[in-house]
Amino acid sequence: MSVELIVSQFSGDLFRGRRILVTGGAGFLGSWLCEALTILGANVSCLDNLSTSRVENIMHLKKYGNFKFIKADISEYHPEGFDFIVHGASLPSPDDYMRRPVDTMLPNSLGLLNCLEAARKGSIVLYTSTSEVYGDAEIIPTPEDYWGKVNPIGLRSCYDESKRFGEALCMAYYRQYGVDVRVARIFNSYGPRLDPESRYARVIPRFIMQALRNEPLTIHGDGMQTRSFTYVTDTVNALIKMLINDGVRGEVVNIGSQNEVKIIDLAKMIIRLTGSSSKIVFTEARPDDPRRRCPDISKARKLLNWEPKISLEDGLKYTIEWFRRQLNG
Known part of the structure; x- marks a missing residue:
């Protein structure tokens, strides 16, 4: 499933000549x-x-004359001259951000501050937040006006609370300086280009690689916890719609699937789709791991005319095919 699925839904010259910075763009x-x-x-x-x-x-993007790569840390970089800034730089894996808590907090604080200061000169800022701001949500499906249930000093707080701070900082710049900010609360997204060999891989790439190698699939906790998974083309489609839609100025919008899936069922599905002989094993639950995760996307439907199109089974098939090619070199 290629990027053309995304591009085909928009005008070919939609962003012609517009200068866009994407932090965390690799x-x-x-x-x-x-x-x-x-x-x-x-x-x-x-x-x-x-x-x-x-x-x-x-x-593969370096062949385009309108693409360039900047190797830098957004916490130390001061953007200038952009029409849009998409701030996505972050440590996305729970194991990774619990191992590197300070490195996790800086992009969502100092890094975002640099983006917002630059935006005072006229840029639009799209901040990619996360469903983690809801913590162990008590309302399912969870709407944007739910305030969350988060442990502010727990092992996950470096990510949860820095994202919550980032949202608050965006709204402060919107209210005090009139900066055009848009906040996307992204629920678990997956697809090709997830790192297949990362020691700190997220659940779908970890399960797929274990299944392809016929190794045990390791579930943290009892496997009854739920998540909502969105294929990458659907997620990126929503982000582009947030860039071009002035109706989401100063708004926070859930971006995710309303198909709530138990982790044990995800594991079984991946074993079936890969034809693996893997078994399932259970390990100690992660601290402060939310029991359920599912968005209310009525706001995205209303403001963006958006909802996911790719089913979990189809998305997993595309992802498994890509991971299989990576494993075979």
Whole structure:
């Protein structure tokens, strides 16, 4: 499933000549967004320090004259001259951000501050937040006006609370300085370009690689916890719609699937789709791991005319095919 599925839904010259900075642009979501925006005619600057991302994700974009890569840390970089800034730089894996808590907090504080200061000169800022701001939500499906249930000093707080701070900082700049900010609360997204060999891989790439190698699939906890998974083309489609839709200025919008899936059922599905002989094993639950995760996307439907199109089974098939090619070299 290629980026053309995204591009085909927009005018070919939608961003012609517009200058767009994508922080974390060599990562999973960032690289898909960079590619779509480049094909749509934008002058795309991809900024990434490559601490958790891979330059292989963007190598194919260097052939375009309207794409450039900047190796830098957004916490130390001061953007200038952009029409749009998409701030996506972050450590996305729970194991990774619990191992590197300070590195996790800086992009969502100092890094975002640099983006917002630059935006005071006229840029639009799209901040990619997360469903983690809801913590262990008590309302399912969870609407944007739910305030969340988060442990502010727990092992996950470096990510949860820095994202919550980032949202608050965006709204402060919107209210005090009139900066055009848009906040996307992204629920679990997956697809090709997730790092297949990362020691700190997220659940879908970890399960797929274990299944392809016929190794046990390791579930943290009892497997009854739920998540809502959105295929990458659907997620990026929503992000582009947030860039072009002035109706979401100063708004927070859930971006995710309303198909709530138990982790044990996800594991069984991946074993079936890969034809694996893997068994399922259970390990100790992660601290503060939310029991359920499912968005209310009525706001996205209303403001963006958006909802996911790719089913979990189809999305997993595309992802497994890509991972299989990576494993075979």
